[in-house]
Amino acid sequence: MATRRRITITQVAHAAGVSTQTVSRVINDRPDVAPDTRLRVQRVISQLGYRPSAIARTLIHQRSHTLGVVATGLDYYGPSHTLVGIEKQTRALGYSLLLDLLHHPETEDVERIINRLLSLHVDGIIWAVPEIGNNRAWLQGKNLHLLVPIIFLSMEPRPGLVVVSIDNRRGGRLATEHLIAHGYRHIGIITGPLDWWESRQRRLGWREALEAAGLPAAENQVVEGNWSAASGEQGIRRLLAQFPQMDAIFASNDQMALGVLQTIHNIRSRFPEDLGVVGFDNIPESAYFWPALTTVEQPLIKLGCIAVEKLSQMIDADFQLGAEIHHDSVYLQPELVVRDSSLFHWSKASPISMKT
Amino acid sequence: MATRRRITITQVAHAAGVSTQTVSRVINDRPDVAPDTRLRVQRVISQLGYRPSAIARTLIHQRSHTLGVVATGLDYYGPSHTLVGIEKQTRALGYSLLLDLLHHPETEDVERIINRLLSLHVDGIIWAVPEIGNNRAWLQGKNLHLLVPIIFLSMEPRPGLVVVSIDNRRGGRLATEHLIAHGYRHIGIITGPLDWWESRQRRLGWREALEAAGLPAAENQVVEGNWSAASGEQGIRRLLAQFPQMDAIFASNDQMALGVLQTIHNIRSRFPEDLGVVGFDNIPESAYFWPALTTVEQPLIKLGCIAVEKLSQMIDADFQLGAEIHHDSVYLQPELVVRDSSLFHWSKASPISMKT
DNA sequence: CTGAAAGCGCTTACAG
DNA sequence: CTGAAAGCGCTTACAG
Numbered sequence: 001m002a003t004r005r006r007i008t009i010t011q012v013a014h015a016a017g018v019s020t021q022t023v024s025r026v027i028n029d030r031p032d033v034a035p036d037t038r039l040r041v042q043r044v045i046s047q048l049g050y051r052p053s054a055i056a057r058t059l060i061h062q063r064s065h066t067l068g069v070v071a072t073g074l075d076y077y078g079p080s081h082t083l084v085g086i087e088k089q090t091r092a093l094g095y096s097l098l099l100d101l102l103h104h105p106e107t108e109d110v111e112r113i114i115n116r117l118l119s120l121h122v123d124g125i126i127w128a129v130p131e132i133g134n135n136r137a138w139l140q141g142k143n144l145h146l147l148v149p150i151i152f153l154s155m156e157p158r159p160g161l162v163v164v165s166i167d168n169r170r171g172g173r174l175a176t177e178h179l180i181a182h183g184y185r186h187i188g189i190i191t192g193p194l195d196w197w198e199s200r201q202r203r204l205g206w207r208e209a210l211e212a213a214g215l216p217a218a219e220n221q222v223v224e225g226n227w228s229a230a231s232g233e234q235g236i237r238r239l240l241a242q243f244p245q246m247d248a249i250f251a252s253n254d255q256m257a258l259g260v261l262q263t264i265h266n267i268r269s270r271f272p273e274d275l276g277v278v279g280f281d282n283i284p285e286s287a288y289f290w291p292a293l294t295t296v297e298q299p300l301i302k303l304g305c306i307a308v309e310k311l312s313q314m315i316d317a318d319f320q321l322g323a324e325i326h327h328d329s330v331y332l333q334p335e336l337v338v339r340d341s342s343l344f345h346w347s348k349a350s351p352i353s354m355k356t
Numbered sequence: 357m358a359t360r361r362r363i364t365i366t367q368v369a370h371a372a373g374v375s376t377q378t379v380s381r382v383i384n385d386r387p388d389v390a391p392d393t394r395l396r397v398q399r400v401i402s403q404l405g406y407r408p409s410a411i412a413r414t415l416i417h418q419r420s421h422t423l424g425v426v427a428t429g430l431d432y433y434g435p436s437h438t439l440v441g442i443e444k445q446t447r448a449l450g451y452s453l454l455l456d457l458l459h460h461p462e463t464e465d466v467e468r469i470i471n472r473l474l475s476l477h478v479d480g481i482i483w484a485v486p487e488i489g490n491n492r493a494w495l496q497g498k499n500l501h502l503l504v505p506i507i508f509l510s511m512e513p514r515p516g517l518v519v520v521s522i523d524n525r526r527g528g529r530l531a532t533e534h535l536i537a538h539g540y541r542h543i544g545i546i547t548g549p550l551d552w553w554e555s556r557q558r559r560l561g562w563r564e565a566l567e568a569a570g571l572p573a574a575e576n577q578v579v580e581g582n583w584s585a586a587s588g589e590q591g592i593r594r595l596l597a598q599f600p601q602m603d604a605i606f607a608s609n610d611q612m613a614l615g616v617l618q619t620i621h622n623i624r625s626r627f628p629e630d631l632g633v634v635g636f637d638n639i640p641e642s643a644y645f646w647p648a649l650t651t652v653e654q655p656l657i658k659l660g661c662i663a664v665e666k667l668s669q670m671i672d673a674d675f676q677l678g679a680e681i682h683h684d685s686v687y688l689q690p691e692l693v694v695r696d697s698s699l700f701h702w703s704k705a706s707p708i709s710m711k712t
Numbered sequence: 713c714t715g716a717a718a719g720c721g722c723t724t725a726c727a728g
Numbered sequence: 729c730t731g732a733a734a735g736c737g738c739t740t741a742c743a744g
Binding site for chain 1: 362407408409410411412414415418420422425430431433436437439440443444447452453454455456457459471472474475476477584585586588589611614615617618621639640641643644645646648
Binding site for chain 3: 006008009020021023024027028052053057059060061
């Protein structure tokens with residue numbers, strides 16, 4: 001075993017009968033090498049299968065061309081989709097990606113993770129963990145900037161931090177305004193867990209839309225879910241009890257909306273003639289719910305891309321490779337996707353949903 | 357800018373008035389350090405916020421404690437769930453994870469990716485890309501073993517390679533046997549893309565079950581999908597036309613099953629009284645489809661964990677840290693999850709699906 | 713118990 | 729156009 005040996009520049013130099021500097025010049029495409037020398041070296045390189053060590057280069061250049069991403073909840077559509085965007089742009093900009101998943105995003109020991117990332121010389125960090133409860137407390141007193149450029153996803157803007165978020169509040173407003181525009185007047189909400197910043201933002205949007213329309217937005221119209229379809233089911237049952245005049249519901253994600261739809265089918269006492277339903281996320285499945293779900297689409301891939309893009313600019317500025325840029329936080333706008341679930345009498349509809 | 361400076365061992369040594377060796381001994385918990393020296397050094401370390409460079413250590417030890425994972429399709433449940441398992445076990449074993457996503461898993465230039473991973477000194481690679489068409493051709497002629505330990509997920513076993521897979525064939529059989537046991541006799545299938553090895557395995561299981569029961573498994577019972585709900589819809593429509601006596605259907609994943617369910621609702625000409633439906637994957641949503649979907653659950657987290665576990669053993673053997681182990685390929689067994697969609701007359705059911 | 717020397721794989725001045 | 733020397737941050741023998 002372990003006949004596995006890394007070919008080094010020294011071996012290449014030796015085999016080609018030149019110094020390591022010359023090999024280095026060839027690798028890095030420097031012009032100051034005699035054409036035949038270059039050719040000879042190149043031949044030896046491909047013959048030996050020489051691969052320059054990025055690790056050694058990191059040590060010299062004090063730059064690893066590696067980014068660290070800290071994420072969580074990859075079993076949900078939002079986080080995994082965001083990660084795809086992050087990875088894509090990371091690669092496009094020539095970086096490698098170190099992945100860290102939190103299993104307890106509210107409580108996990110953040111210190112240890114950052115330390116590991118720093119010991120690996122990452123050039124920057126993407127903090128893709130949702131803001132939950134007090135899980136930003138570790139930011140207090142820390143002077144992160146002095147350690148490494150870092151960009152945050154989906155959290156409340158804070159002075160001194162660069163944050164890229166979806167405008168969840170706007171999303172909640174879009175969903176609710178749509179329902180109002182279609183004649184619904186008694187609109188309940190199943191929120192996400194309310195210690196999530198994003199959940200509160202969506203609820204805020206819901207409330208603003210109702211108030212702007214002069215409609216009630218009372219406590220009995222609100223139920224808290226936990227993003228799961230099961231909590232959507234519990235939510236709708238509770239709402240039916242405490243808000244019987246309800247004629248529409250904004251579920252804060254598509255899974256919970258799905259739970260609502262199934263429950264309506266199962267109960268089939270009062271509806272389903274006239275309960276409007278809007279979700280949030282536009283997961284690929286939602287177009288095939290029964291009825292097809294009206295929902296709010298978030299530009300998640302774009303979110304990941306822009307985060308990496310900005311982080312890269314911060315890094316470059318740090319290395320003085322680019323102009324000094326002012327780094328503002330950014331909000332990306334979600335979009336409403338209208339389908340059958342928010343149109344009156346969808347349950348009777350059949351031509352509406354027919355595809356060819 | 358760039359007042360950001362990494363604290364080095366030299367600075368710590370200087371500040372503590374000792375040599376770098378002594379600092380090194382303290383960091384690595386060596387016993388041969390005078391108690392007061394140790395204390396003094398430790399204090400300087402935490403005061404300065406010194407973080408030993410994993411990069412420098414990699415160079416010396418010829419071991420990075422980093423694994424590379426090459427994956428794809430993270431927007432689907434299977435791949436992202438598998439990644440969660442991989443990351444979890446990677447962390448548990450003290451490794452870091454370098455993530456590479458392929459955007460064109462059938463054609464992408466694999467050489468470049470492996471080269472990058474090798475230049476980053478990964479200790480091992482997890483190849484979590486499904487086997488599609490000829491996308492294992494690059495294995496030919498390569499002596500990967502000589503480069504780095506590598507483990508493959510979900511592909512046809514090949515001599516000399518270590519592979520960990522879900523037993524998709526068994527899964528297809530489970531699904532079909534279940535339908536047969538519940539009285540269905542004319543069972544169609546919507547397969548995944550047939551250039552996927554996993555799709556073919558699931559179809560094989562379907563066929564075996566039918567043949568074992570003396571039931572027909574003819575070409576007109578088979579339609580090829582592409583994993584999307586939309587292709588499920590197209591699939592069921594085609595099947596209805598070419599296999600009109602069909603009374604049940606095995607959709608090779610839950611998304612396609614969802615497309616089937618919605619289409620049945622939309623058409624509502626012949627059924628839905630009596631079409632049994634079974635999916636594959638057990639995505640969290642499937643319990644809330646209408647009707648709740650019977651499906652086949654794959655132990656994906658476990659798949660990821662076991663892959664990393666085995667890879668780690670291969671690495672240790674390579675470094676002669678452990679005994680020489682014989683590395684067999686492994687099949688993990690999926691399990692059937694029975695819900696309403698495969699029980700007669702589910703569409704009339706309501707008490708069945710009632711939850712409290 | 714402690715430290716001067718050499719080296720991991722590479723690159724950056726510097727000298728010729 | 730080319731190479732000997734020094735160094736990135738750390739550790740491993742080796743000597744005391």
